[in-house]
Amino acid sequence: MSGGGPNGAGRQTIRFCRADDGTRIAYATVGSGPPLLKAANWLTHLDLEWMSPVWSHWLGGLARNRQLIRYDERGCGLSDRAVPSFTFDDWVDDLESVVEATGLDRFPLLGVSQGGAVAVAYAARRPERVSRLILAGAYARGRQVRAQDETEREEADLDLDLARVGWIHQDPSFLRVFASQFLPEGTPGDWEEFSDFQRRTTSPANGVRFLEEFARIDVSDIAHRVECPTLIIHSRDDGRVPASQASELASLIPDSRLVLLKSRNHLLTAFEPAWDEFLSHIDAFLAE
Structure with a gap:
């Protein structure tokens, strides 16, 4: 099926495949040229992203002069929402x-x-x-895993507890604060758009499942097995995932380089200078 909507959405093709456990996964291709595959992240929707001010410029920028392939992870978007299993290994x-x-x-x-x-x-x-490999705003260890002392563990647990309550009850004030963590330099309108996008992308129960699993992520013991050149890009003052996490990835992955951008946003916006820098670094890296 072809996606509808503005810009590249009308030219993208959406297809479906099945994971080993039978879960139906939606994936899409758009653009032409050499391929770039984007792993799924919080949260995606192959069709609605084209109309989202948070994501539309990402799609246009990443699909410029190449074929962008992306998919909705299990539990959200156009992939199956009710799934038998919901673990990090399932996502891989x-x-x-x-x-x-x-x-x-x-x-x-x-x-x-x-x-x-x-x-x-x-x-x-x-x-x-x-x-x-390109890693943007990424981390090797989830917040609960990387907590080093009792205070950090309590803060991580509290963050997750608040997220559970806020997501289950779809509390507007919580969702607005949550959105502002991703887009601290965004406008209240941006936060409302992001909250609305999340509501339309997954169920409250699945939102909680995602957040619980994120907190437990740990690839620190296998990152050294990455053999390819790796570009790690991160906002210097990222409020959601500290830049120290990017530094950790760079220390773990053998053939890697780290670029820090002048931004506070976890998800770069279309109108900040860091966005054009982000695309330029990716274009140059893939052209090497």
Whole structure:
């Protein structure tokens, strides 16, 4: 099926494949040229992203002069919402299912936010497949895993408890604060758009399941198995995932380089200088 909506949405093709456990995964291709596969992240919707001020410029920028392939992870978007299993390993398996369905042989892989850990795990599992790895706003260890003392553990637990209550009850004030963590330099309108997008993308119960699993992510013990050149890009003052997490990834992945951008946003906006820098770094890296 073809997506509707503005810009590239009318030219994207959406297809479906099945994971090993039978879960139906939606994936889409748009643009032409060499491929770039983007791992799924919080939260996606192959169709609605084109109309989202948070995501539309990402799609247009990443699909410029190349074929962008992306998918909705299990539990959200156009993929199955009710799923038998909901673990980090399932997310890595879903990425592999999309690779098999598209017939990609060797390709560059992009992981954004927690999708970065999924991309790292896949690149470690299938080094012969991934030619280059790009990690944006990513981390090796979730907040509960990286908590180093009792205070940090209590803060991580409290953050997750508040998120559970806020998501289950769809509390508007919580969702607005949550959105502002991703877009601290965004406007109240941006936060409202982001909150609305999240509500339309997954169920409250699945939102909680995602957040619980994110907190437990840990690829620190396998990151050294990534063999391809890796570009790590991160906002210097990221309020959602500290830049120290990018530094940790750079220390763990052998052939990696770190670029810090002048921004506070976890998800770069279309109108900040860091966005054009972000695309320029990616274009140059993939052209090497």
